[in-house]
Every structure is written in structure tokens, then in C-alpha cells.
Amino acid sequence: MSALRFDANLKWLFTEHDFLDRFAAAAAAGFDAVEYPDPYPHPAAELRKRLEDNGLHQVLVNTPMGEQGTREQQGITCFPDLVPRFKSEFLTALDYAATLGADFVHVVGGMIPPGTSRDRAFARYVANVVWASEQAAGTGVRLLLEAQNKRDAPGFILETQAQARAVAEACDAGNVGVLVDVYHAQIDEGDLTELLGRELPGAFHIQIADPPRRHEPGTGELNFRTVFEAIAASGYEGWIGCEYAPLAGTVDGLGWRGELTP
Structure with missing residues (x-):
């Protein structure tokens, strides 16, 4: 069985601190x-220094997303009318990932724009994912694709x-893979x-949270001991991102790492 490696998602964890102190x-x-997901408010060099000063590895960043409440809030990769913007923003994400030594850029798909057919x-x-995979070739940065649930992200x-998985396989590039989010x-x-x-x-990355409220493992409906045993038994050797909202403080809620992991 593979040893499980967990990383902290700093959007969700340690929010008791200012971002750079997390x-x-x-x-x-x-x-x-x-x-x-969102390194862009900060210079990449500053973020890299925080990583180096604390002996941390960067796992991923997302492509940019719009403000909450806008049609771009879940990304724009599927928007036929915003292709030039997608390409510019993807290259920015790729540059950040390279500077930070990140493994992945999560190419966030987006909600289907009003008036646009699903097809x-x-x-x-x-088409945009294929283009992005071509730009990332040879950089050492790989791309992630993630399905999201229809309750939280309708459309x-x-x-x-x-x-x-079908989109990743269709790219046939070796640098595009699936992010399996246990919560979604x-x-x-x-x-x-x-x-x-x-x-x-075939997964490149995993993220975890316990439904239905997206708190830490052991607070919801899943038997995370079984989940973690299944991950370990699969031979998965990548990182597992902790993308949950702590129920009562980040550090106080970390006991699951010893209690539920094999």
C-alpha cells in the first residue's frame, strides 16, 4: 500500500491567518x-520565497476565475467568446506555476454561458485544453481537469x-489528467x-472534503477510513489536497490525519 501524502489548500485551511502567513x-x-487556486494577487517571487522559507512544495494553482456572482466565477475555458482572454490567462497561470515549481495547473472548465449550447x-x-497542453509541453507542468457537482456548480x-477522463484521454498528450475530488x-x-x-x-491529483457541508474528514457522511484505504490500495502516490472548511479551527481539526489514515 502507498503512503498517503496530504497538502494544505491555503484558500480553505489556516484562514485564521492572513494569506501570506498561512x-x-x-x-x-x-x-x-x-x-x-489564486496566486495572482501576489508576485510569484514573493510566493516562491514563502515556499522556500518554510520548506514547502507547491502542488497546484488554478487558471484565473472571475468574481463570485459573475458568469466567469468558475472559469472561462468553455466560453466560445473569450478565447483570447483564456489563452492570455492560461499563459499567466503557466508562468506562475513554473516560477513556483508547481506540479500542476488546474484548467478550470467554467459554467456553460447563457445562450450557448452544451455541445x-x-x-x-x-479545443482550449488541447491548446493549453501544447503550451505546457516541455515545461514540467501538467494540467488537471476536474468535474464539479451540480448542486454547488449548476451548469x-x-x-x-x-x-x-475522456477529455484527458482525447488530448493524447501525456500532460493532461484528472483531478478526482472526493467531495464532488x-x-x-x-x-x-x-x-x-x-x-x-489514471488520476493525477486528489482533493478531499467530507460532504454534505465540506468540512474535514470524519465530520460528514463518508467513511474516510475506507476512502483512505482505497486510495492507498490503488497505488496512488501523488498528493491529496485538503480542500475543506475546518469546522472549528484548522489545527484543532487535524486529528483525522492520525485517526483515519491507514
Whole structure:
């Protein structure tokens, strides 16, 4: 069985601190790596210094997303009318990832724009992902595709793990893979042990939170001991991103790492 490696998502964890202070807090809590979706308010050099000062590895960043409440809030990769903007923003994300030594850029798919058919949006999404994979070739940065649940992200372009896997396979580039988010997968697809057995052999990254309220493992409906055993048994050797809202403080809620992991 593979040893499980957890990284701290600094959008969700250690929010008791200002963002730039969360790196030190994560290291002090025993994390060796971090991820966060939105590095862009900060110079890449400053973020890299925070990583180096605290002995942390950067796992991923997202492509830029719009403000909450706008049609761009879940990304623009599937928007037929925003292709030049997508390309410019992807290159910015790729540059940040390279500077930070990140493993991945999560190419966030987006919600289908009003007045656009699903087929047209999906075709643009695939075309943009193929283009992005070509730009990332040779950089050492790989791309992630993630399905999101229809309750939290109605109209999101990727609705299932199988869809995400099909797009990654269609790219046929070796640098595009699936981000399996346990929270989203349980809400929309269920039968999680079977799903993990099917999807983890080809997965690039995993994220976790306990439905239905997206808190830490052990606070919701999932048997995370079984989930973690399934991940370990699959041979998965990548990072597992902790993308949850702590129920009562980040550090106080970290006991699951010893109680529920194999």
C-alpha cells in the first residue's frame, strides 16, 4: 500500500491567518506541501520565497476565475467568446506555476454561458485544453481537469469523472489528467469505493472534503477510513489536497490525519 501524502489548500485551511502567513502555519502543522487556486494577487517571487522559507512544495494553482456572482466565477475555458482572454490567462497561470515549481495547473472548465449550447461550449472547452497542453509541453507542468457537482456548480461543463477522463484521454498528450475530488464525486455520483477503484489508476491529483457541508474528514457522511484505504490500495502516490472548511479551527481539526489514515 502507498503512503498517503496530504497538502494544505491555503484558500480553505489556516484562514485564521492572513494569506501570506498561512505558509508558515501549514509548515508548523506538519504539512510539506500546499496548493491554492489564486496566486495572482501576489508576485510569484514573493510566493516562491514563502515556499522556500518554510520548506514547502507547491502542488497546484488554478487558471484565473472571475468574481463570485459573475458568469466567469468558475472559469472561462468553455466560453466560445473569450478565447483570447483564456489563452492570455492560461499563459499567466503557466508562468506562475513554473516560477513556483508547481506540479500542476488546474484548467478550470467554467459554467456553460447563457445562450450557448452544451455541445458548443464543450467543443470549445476541449479545443482550449488541447491548446493549453501544447503550451505546457516541455515545461514540467501538467494540467488537471476536474468535474464539479451540480448542486454547488449548476451548469459546470464537466459533470462526471468519466467526462473528465475522456477529455484527458482525447488530448493524447501525456500532460493532461484528472483531478478526482472526493467531495464532488460523492455528491453527484456516489458509490465512491467503486469510483475510486476505476478512476485512481489514471488520476493525477486528489482533493478531499467530507460532504454534505465540506468540512474535514470524519465530520460528514463518508467513511474516510475506507476512502483512505482505497486510495492507498490503488497505488496512488501523488498528493491529496485538503480542500475543506475546518469546522472549528484548522489545527484543532487535524486529528483525522492520525485517526483515519491507514
